[in-house]
Amino acid sequence: MDNCLFCRIVKKEIPSSIVYEDDLILGFKDIQPQAPVHVLLIPKVHISSMNEIKEEHGKIIAHLTSVIPQVAEKMGIKDSGYRVVLNCGKDAGQTVFHLHYHILGGKTLETQFG
Numbered sequence: 001m002d003n004c005l006f007c008r009i010v011k012k013e014i015p016s017s018i019v020y021e022d023d024l025i026l027g028f029k030d031i032q033p034q035a036p037v038h039v040l041l042i043p044k045v046h047i048s049s050m051n052e053i054k055e056e057h058g059k060i061i062a063h064l065t066s067v068i069p070q071v072a073e074k075m076g077i078k079d080s081g082y083r084v085v086l087n088c089g090k091d092a093g094q095t096v097f098h099l100h101y102h103i104l105g106g107k108t109l110e111t112q113f114g
């Protein structure tokens with residue numbers, strides 16, 4: 001999608017600090033980190049939110065999820081622990097409508113869920 005920020009990051013039209021990339025997905029550092037490690041992991045294909053996930057996305061979602069521990073290991077937080085967050089819609093505070101996991105760690109995270 002031309003007007004999607006994360007699609008533009010995938011196309012390298014907008015620079016980002018990439019920590020993981022393969023044919024299907026991209027991981028890059030959040031521009032406003034909420035923890036010492038804050039990575040966004042996204043499918044390269046445009047899926048606007050959790051609400052748009054269809055059965056046909058099963059393979060890519062499984063792959064996206066399976067890469068999380070690899071990213072955590074690369075960022076040095078696999079053993080210390082980390083949190084994975086996926087915001088869906090207004091009440092969750094989703095601001096970028098291209099599906100993304102937040103991977104947060106590098107400190108003891110607050111336990112609140114809202």
Ligand code: 5GP
Pocket residue numbers: 005014016017028029030031032033040086087093094095096097
């Ligand atoms: P959401 O609130 O939609 O779950 O998360 C969107 C995230 O994208 C936010 O944590 C925000 O800091 C991050 N973000 C917004 N614009 C950019 C950008 O241009 N580059 C990067 N690397 N992160 C961004």
Ligand code: ZN
Pocket residue numbers: 001004005006007008045046047097098
């Ligand atoms: Zn997009």
